[in-house]
Amino acid sequence: MAVPLQFLAVSKSFPRGRDRVQALQELELSLAPGTITGLLGPDGAGKTTLMRLATGLLLPDSGRVLVFGADTADAGSRIQDVIGYMPQRFGLYEDLTVQENLDLYADLQGLGREASRDRQQELLKLTALGPFGSRRAGALSGGMKQKLGLACALLRTPRLLLLDEPTVGVDPIARRELWEIVQGLRQEGTTVLMSTAYFDEAEQCDAVILLHEGRLLAQRSPQAFRAPLAGRTHLVRHDALSRRRLQESLRVRPGVLDARILAEGVRVLLREAAPPRAAGEHWQEATPAFEDAFVALLGAGAGAKPAEDPEPGGTPDSGLPPDGAQAPENVIEVRDLRRLFGNFEAVASIGFEVRKGQIFGLLGANGAGKTTTFRMLCGLLPPTSGSLQVAGMDMRHASVAAQARIGYVSQKFSLYGTLNSRQNLQFFASAYGLRGRRRTERLAWALREFQLEGYQDANADELPLGIKQRLALACALLHEPPILFLDEPTSGVDPLARREFWQRVNGLAERGVTVLVTTHFMDEAEYCDNLVLMSLGKVLAYGSPQEIRAQARTAEQPEPSMDDAFIRLVLDHESGLRRAS
Amino acid sequence: MNAQRLRRLVRKEFIQIVRDPSAIAIAFVMPVVLLFLFGYGVSLDARHVPVAMVVDAPTAETGTFVGRLQQSPYFTPLPYPDIHAAQQAVMAHRADGILWLRNDFSRALLQGGPAPVGVQVNGVDANTARILEGYIQGAWENWLEQRALDQGTPLVVPVVPDTRIWFNPTVRSRDYLVPGLIAVIMTLIGGLLTALVVAREWERGTMEALMATPVTIGEILVGKLVPYFIMGMGGMGLTVALAVWLFAVPLVGSFWVLLVFSALFLLAALGMGLLISTVAHSQFVASQVAVIVTFLPAFILSGFIFDIHSMPAPIRIVTHVIAARYFVSILQTIFLAGDLWGILLTNGLALLLMAVIFLGLTWRRSHKRLD
Numbered sequence: 001m002a003v004p005l006q007f008l009a010v011s012k013s014f015p016r017g018r019d020r021v022q023a024l025q026e027l028e029l030s031l032a033p034g035t036i037t038g039l040l041g042p043d044g045a046g047k048t049t050l051m052r053l054a055t056g057l058l059l060p061d062s063g064r065v066l067v068f069g070a071d072t073a074d075a076g077s078r079i080q081d082v083i084g085y086m087p088q089r090f091g092l093y094e095d096l097t098v099q100e101n102l103d104l105y106a107d108l109q110g111l112g113r114e115a116s117r118d119r120q121q122e123l124l125k126l127t128a129l130g131p132f133g134s135r136r137a138g139a140l141s142g143g144m145k146q147k148l149g150l151a152c153a154l155l156r157t158p159r160l161l162l163l164d165e166p167t168v169g170v171d172p173i174a175r176r177e178l179w180e181i182v183q184g185l186r187q188e189g190t191t192v193l194m195s196t197a198y199f200d201e202a203e204q205c206d207a208v209i210l211l212h213e214g215r216l217l218a219q220r221s222p223q224a225f226r227a228p229l230a231g232r233t234h235l236v237r238h239d240a241l242s243r244r245r246l247q248e249s250l251r252v253r254p255g256v257l258d259a260r261i262l263a264e265g266v267r268v269l270l271r272e273a274a275p276p277r278a279a280g281e282h283w284q285e286a287t288p289a290f291e292d293a294f295v296a297l298l299g300a301g302a303g304a305k306p307a308e309d310p311e312p313g314g315t316p317d318s319g320l321p322p323d324g325a326q327a328p329e330n331v332i333e334v335r336d337l338r339r340l341f342g343n344f345e346a347v348a349s350i351g352f353e354v355r356k357g358q359i360f361g362l363l364g365a366n367g368a369g370k371t372t373t374f375r376m377l378c379g380l381l382p383p384t385s386g387s388l389q390v391a392g393m394d395m396r397h398a399s400v401a402a403q404a405r406i407g408y409v410s411q412k413f414s415l416y417g418t419l420n421s422r423q424n425l426q427f428f429a430s431a432y433g434l435r436g437r438r439r440t441e442r443l444a445w446a447l448r449e450f451q452l453e454g455y456q457d458a459n460a461d462e463l464p465l466g467i468k469q470r471l472a473l474a475c476a477l478l479h480e481p482p483i484l485f486l487d488e489p490t491s492g493v494d495p496l497a498r499r500e501f502w503q504r505v506n507g508l509a510e511r512g513v514t515v516l517v518t519t520h521f522m523d524e525a526e527y528c529d530n531l532v533l534m535s536l537g538k539v540l541a542y543g544s545p546q547e548i549r550a551q552a553r554t555a556e557q558p559e560p561s562m563d564d565a566f567i568r569l570v571l572d573h574e575s576g577l578r579r580a581s
Numbered sequence: 582m583n584a585q586r587l588r589r590l591v592r593k594e595f596i597q598i599v600r601d602p603s604a605i606a607i608a609f610v611m612p613v614v615l616l617f618l619f620g621y622g623v624s625l626d627a628r629h630v631p632v633a634m635v636v637d638a639p640t641a642e643t644g645t646f647v648g649r650l651q652q653s654p655y656f657t658p659l660p661y662p663d664i665h666a667a668q669q670a671v672m673a674h675r676a677d678g679i680l681w682l683r684n685d686f687s688r689a690l691l692q693g694g695p696a697p698v699g700v701q702v703n704g705v706d707a708n709t710a711r712i713l714e715g716y717i718q719g720a721w722e723n724w725l726e727q728r729a730l731d732q733g734t735p736l737v738v739p740v741v742p743d744t745r746i747w748f749n750p751t752v753r754s755r756d757y758l759v760p761g762l763i764a765v766i767m768t769l770i771g772g773l774l775t776a777l778v779v780a781r782e783w784e785r786g787t788m789e790a791l792m793a794t795p796v797t798i799g800e801i802l803v804g805k806l807v808p809y810f811i812m813g814m815g816g817m818g819l820t821v822a823l824a825v826w827l828f829a830v831p832l833v834g835s836f837w838v839l840l841v842f843s844a845l846f847l848l849a850a851l852g853m854g855l856l857i858s859t860v861a862h863s864q865f866v867a868s869q870v871a872v873i874v875t876f877l878p879a880f881i882l883s884g885f886i887f888d889i890h891s892m893p894a895p896i897r898i899v900t901h902v903i904a905a906r907y908f909v910s911i912l913q914t915i916f917l918a919g920d921l922w923g924i925l926l927t928n929g930l931a932l933l934l935m936a937v938i939f940l941g942l943t944w945r946r947s948h949k950r951l952d
Contacts, residue, residue, distance in 0.1 A: 014952065055793045057951045076949060080795045091790020095600040096593065107589035108794040136600075152790075 002069040004191035006030040010063035023049040024214040038202045039195035041211035042494040047195040084158030090149030094138030105152040123151040143174025163194035171365025172563040199291040229288035231273040237265040237282045263545035329356045331514040337386035346372040348537040361531035362518040369537040370518040407476035407484045417461035432479035446474040466497030486517040522562035540569040590804030607774045612766040620828045633667035633676035634658045637684035678702040748917040759824045760916040761885035764905045770813040771850025772875030779858030780867035813847040834915035845932045846908040852939025859946045879905035907931045
């Protein structure tokens with residue numbers, strides 16, 4: 001059997017402004033028939049370019065791309081007969097109904113009427129989209145859109161299926177369903193190549209391709225990725241120090257490649273097997289995960305190094321009382337908060353409290369009501385009912401005064417794309433009313449603290465996503481707000497940039513800044529002190545990450561992940577609803 | 582070209598048009614608004630122009646003259662006691678001009694000598710001013726003639742122009758504006774709407790998914806051409822129907838000839854729209870480009886409103902690359918003069934050439950590639 005996909009010394013570059021950006025360089029790879037291969041890499045590694053080259057929608061500058069032995073340069077239409085492709089924006093016609101979309105793609109792929117009807121039935125059952133046949137694709141939830149996109153790509157059982165980040169922004173339940181569909185394709189002999197930002201998905205693949213700056217870093221099985229790390233990963237706990245202090249101390253120790261905060265302690269990845277222990281610490285060996293391999297190969301501390309010098313007057317060791325000794329001051333108090341849009345209840349009577357210096361998470365899938373809750377907390381949207389206190393002020397009346405004490409990073413980062421980094425900072429400094437020496441100092445601080453010196457003259461539009469996110473955070477912190485609101489700050493950002501970002505947020509919390517953050521990455525819950533898990537406008541669970549995970553503990557699953565916990569809680573909640581009705 | 586795929590693409594396009602409010606706005610709402618605007622609102626004729634009348638010494642003669650003006654559809658005479666009051670009225674925009682019959686008017690008239698009439702016109706709006714001047718003169722001559730006839734004395738005028746207006750005897754601007762609108766409306770659908778819908782496919786990522794299927798580039802192009810060709814012809818039919826039945830514009834030539842040449846123009850417009858969409862992959866850029874290179878020229882440089890012959894030479898040269906120019910000329914010919922093959926064929930040839938060039942360029946520039 002011919003190799004499903006083969007790249008032979010493939011290079012591809014794109015013009016940007018006056019020069020060219022090298023997207024892929026001398027890339028060599030091939031996929032084994034009937035396997036699922038994961039494609040991972042930081043932003044700008046060339047994942048989407050690789051996918052498009054495989055479809056024949058892009059041609060290489062040099063080298064050859066072969067699909068089942070046929071060169072994409074001269075057999076484009078023959079190749080498109082045997083592949084299925086789901087682009088990042090899944091290519092659905094939003095004005096068309098589910099059925100119409102399926103009909104369109106069935107006809108485009110030249111399926112006969114009979115064959116098409118049978119296959120559609122099968123796919124509708126598989127994706128559980130049957131009841132939504134006459135609903136417009138634009139009115140589907142994110143997860144359903146993804147499933148429909150996948151169904152359209154699967155209509156004429158492709159021999160090679162290319163999926164570009166099919167699980168981004170999808171809730172854990174839909175993500176799991178998508179995975180089941182993809183894994184079912186193994187039986188049909190389909191070869192799958194999918195790019196993903198989730199490490200747990202990488203672990204389920206037969207092989208993983210790691211791409212970095214357009215080059216192939218490694219291609220092997222997930223087990224082979226993890227093997228060299230045996231004995232190098234540990235979970236560290238400390239008798240007295242907080243997790244954040246402990247992490248600060250571990251991270252800079254010689255021999256430590258990476259230190260990551262978990263709810264239970266700090267996970268450490270070592271260069272060598274011998275751990276550099278210190279007094280009061282409990283080291284426990286942990287099983288290496290794919291994420292560790294990713295960091296070991298790519299990160300090696302790159303970019304994840306913190307700002308050398310934290311804010312003057314607020315260094316971690318400046319004698320602040322340890323956690324717990326602080327007076328428990330509630331910075332945010334929410335009670336019975338509701339918001340209706342017409343008859344639709346976007347937020348249904350939620351309540352929580354956030355103490356000073358805490359990182360508080362709002363977790364949930366798209367459409368759970370996170371952003372609505374968030375806007376109400378920022379004073380951008382009036383609640384329908386309920387009480388809302390931020391920094392001791394009632395957001396329903398004193399929102400402007402409270403807003404001066406809030407730093408806000410929105411989902412889209414709200415930067416001016418045609419201004420350069422320095423101009424963006426200057427603009428926000430003016431917007432916050434900074435003047436004179438303070439302004440000069442804060443601007444210099446922002447450039448230094450967020451390592452933006454090298455990007456001062458680059459327009460915000462041209463910055464990589466990770467840098468953009470840093471700049472947005474710097475802008476939001478110029479006026480030294482005691483409260484920081486972050487709305488999906490890590491959405492679409494690659495795993496390394498996400499870690500670095502959380503590193504910074506942890507540093508801020510350590511200095512007493514209260515952080516409220518929304519995310520749809522369940523694993524990011526580990527960074528939070530407390531969180532609420534939301535679904536369909538309701539709070540499913542409220543507590544620390546350990547507490548929430550404990551709620552989902554069962555005999556079969558003694559150590560559920562946050563993903564597992566979410567799925568369990570949502571299913572319980574829904575069956576509860578069914579019983580109640 | 583695969584019939585199954587093509588049929589589905591065309592069907593998909595129609596569903597999208599029906600469900601997308603912006604497509605409906607461009608394809609149906611805007612044409613109707615334009616039609617009513619130009620059919621009822623905009624008129625280059627002067628009608629019911631308010632004119633301040635100052636009669637210093639009313640007599641039987643002045644009475645018949647004023648009565649004459651009152652009956653005319655072109656004027657609304659407003660009496661003022663003296664010239665100062667009339668001048669105030671002009672300054673306050675209550676009147677556009679002054680007709681002043683001095684106290685020696687009747688005497689001069691009865692003596693058989695020249696009887697001067699004072700005419701003052703507000704010249705700010707040069708067009709109306711000139712029209713008003715001509716009308717008053719016409720009314721005056723008319724009255725003199727009538728009076729001479731009544732009295733049985735021959736009117737002594739050295740030269741009498743015997744004017745005859747061809748093709749549009751009542752000189753109604755609506756009669757050439759409304760047919761000209763067909764060019765504008767077809768440009769709207771063929772150029773602007775087509776460029777927008779293709780750009781939208783790029784923007785939403787559907788083009789990428791479409792191209793990764795076995796569909797050919799020819800099918801994608803024809804799949805866009807067919808629906809918007811039908812829409813454009815529909816817009817043309819609607820305009821012709823409203824022109825003939827609602828605005829009573831005469832259609833002197835034959836409808837079938839009109840149909841053939843409209844189809845030719847529409848192909849050129851669609852070619853432009855598709856060509857724009859090969860360059861502009863965002864709706865914003867596509868709409869800007871389409872408005873500037875198709876819609877505005879069809880309005881301003883096509884001879885639809887402004888006469889091409891009175892444009893400065895460089896602009897006159899520019900009009901030659903604008904398809905609408907040839908079509909407006911065809912439209913005005915068919916509607917007002919009839920099937921004059923000499924004019925129709927030369928202009929039609931130009932349209933054919935443009936359609937071939939634009940569609941050919943689009944064909945050559947389109948690839949099933951993203952870069």
